[in-house]
Amino acid sequence: MTQGTRRILSAFLAAAVSFCILFPAAAPAARDIAAELRQERGRLLEMKEREEKTAQELTEALRKENRSKGRVGELQALLTRQRSLLSRIDRKVSALNERLERAEKDVRELEAAHGQARTDLQRAEVVAFAGQRAGAEDPWQLSARERERHFMRVYLAADAEGVARITRARERKEEELSGLERQVAVTERTMAREKKVGESLLSRQEEERRRLADIEREKKHKEKELKSLRAKIARMESVVSRVERQVKERERRARKAAGRGSASREPAEAPRRFASLSGGLSAPLAGKVVTRFGRQHDTTFDVTIENRGVEIEAPSGASVKSVGQGEVAFAGAVSGFGNVLIVQHGGGLFSVYGRLETFLVKQGEAVKRGTVVGRLPGSPSGKSVLYLELRAGGTAIDPTSAIPLDS
């Protein structure tokens, strides 16, 4: 819950409690002021609901903005990596293409050399086997002939070996060429795929940026709206406070006139006033205080908020009991607190129970200390939270100072 929301809800609860105070104590002469007060309070409530809604929307916009910025950052990092990868692949393709060209040139040269070598070999074989030998007419040069035949065999063998060597070299080059072509094809496919991925990332980033821009526009709009609403609420609260003061003054005068005057009690005495209630006070349920009263630091938004009550974590569906004797002054839904029940204990003392699922008492019904007034809602985690606020003379006091609660 944001600081603004809490502040608004607290103000609302204060107004609601004040409303409850006024009715039993209002004199017939002040009916016009009460009516005006009710009307102003209704408007205030409406505005606060709007403010709460706007604040929630703003919070949601902030979350969206953070998420969107995170996504944009992630996409930017991905795009950078993608561009680097594409650059590497491009360099690799260039290098492969250069090697491919060299290999093709080598293969062409080897093919030409192979053709020439084969032609030479065939011509040499023709020369050898057609007896195109100088001095062949001398039949007595037997040894010379024998040597020349041997050398011709050496020559042909060397030529054949040369042809075979060129053939092997050409085959190796052709294999290398095939391998390079396969590598180029694979790399080009990879590059095309990565380009698509890059385009997709770019498209997503653009989309995310547009969304972020929308969110920022929405956020600015909501901030403006919230600011305006808060100004209105402040003015309205000022009006309501003034009216409340008038009502209290009238009540005090009325009590004084009735001889039942009593000394005004200071807010510092509020816990004692609660303790002096008939039957004393008891905890509304067994649970642990998870949100404390007063000024607290909200780590989510890094702000200091002021809690006007406490939140008690208890098992889901637990029964909520009245902390003391009194009368149900209000039972209804309040935005941000769910179902809220207010018990008037008299003497300007009120206890407020928020986030109930069901009410087990009705407005105007008298309750005693420990009377079950409602139940907490169920939840998948098995835990629910009760909002408890104590007010004395229109001022919220720390419930843990008046009621023994497990913290």
Next chain:
Amino acid sequence: MSEQTSLWWIDWRLSRLPLVRETIGRFLFFCLLGFALLSLLLSGGASRFLADRYAITAVLRADVPSAEAEGLARKVAALPPVRSAAYRDPEAAWKEFLRAYPGLDPLRGAGRNPMPGYIEIRIRPDRLTRADVDLVASALRSVPLVEQVLAGEEWLPRLLRADRLAFWAGWGIFSAFLAGFFLVGRLQERGRAVALAGDFAFLVERGVPTGRMVFFRAASAAVSGFLLAAAGTAAGGGALFLFLRKFPFLEGGIGPPSDLLLPRTLAVAVLFSCGVALLSAAASLLGWRAALSGRK
């Protein structure tokens, strides 16, 4: 003594003109025969010709240095049957090959020379035999530097057979001519004996012993035969010498002129003259006997 001396040349005194004709004829004959004899002696039939054309080729390995190859050639040249051994380096082998196959020259202008070096071994003409060739070839095959020995294994037997045939043919013809000389000489001696029968009978009546007269006639025939053969052989040798000097290419088939003066050649010429002397004496005796037989 004078009577005895007169019996030596009795035929010359009794029949001078026919004897001059015979002597001239025999001299010319011996010139030819001496020429043939010396030619046969120097050439060994066809041995020199064939030996000049036959060579054993020791093909060396490709990586043999020239110095080692030349050392090997010197060692081979020292073998008894070897007349000469010459090392040809790969470049010389390549040039020789291109000379033999001029059509290949343009085919391998820039190519590497694939030819190995080799040693060409010539055998002495008088040692051109299968055993000597095998001796040299087997000696070469045992040398690690030698990759292959080309000794004409396929055609060498035919060559040696031709050599033997030429040898026997040459000497056979020579012998036939010599036999012809003997037969003709016998006939001439017989004819002269018949022609001079009266003169011989007169001498016998005067107390000259027949045997003595026959002996002196045979002795004079031997001496004249020796002298004629020697002179003819010398003349034939001189002619052969001039012939070889004039036609040097014949040295390959016959031999160098200087070999004519070798002691061996001279000894053979002397032996030949002696042989002719014996044949002349025999012809004289046999002719006398034939003349007596005919008279009876």
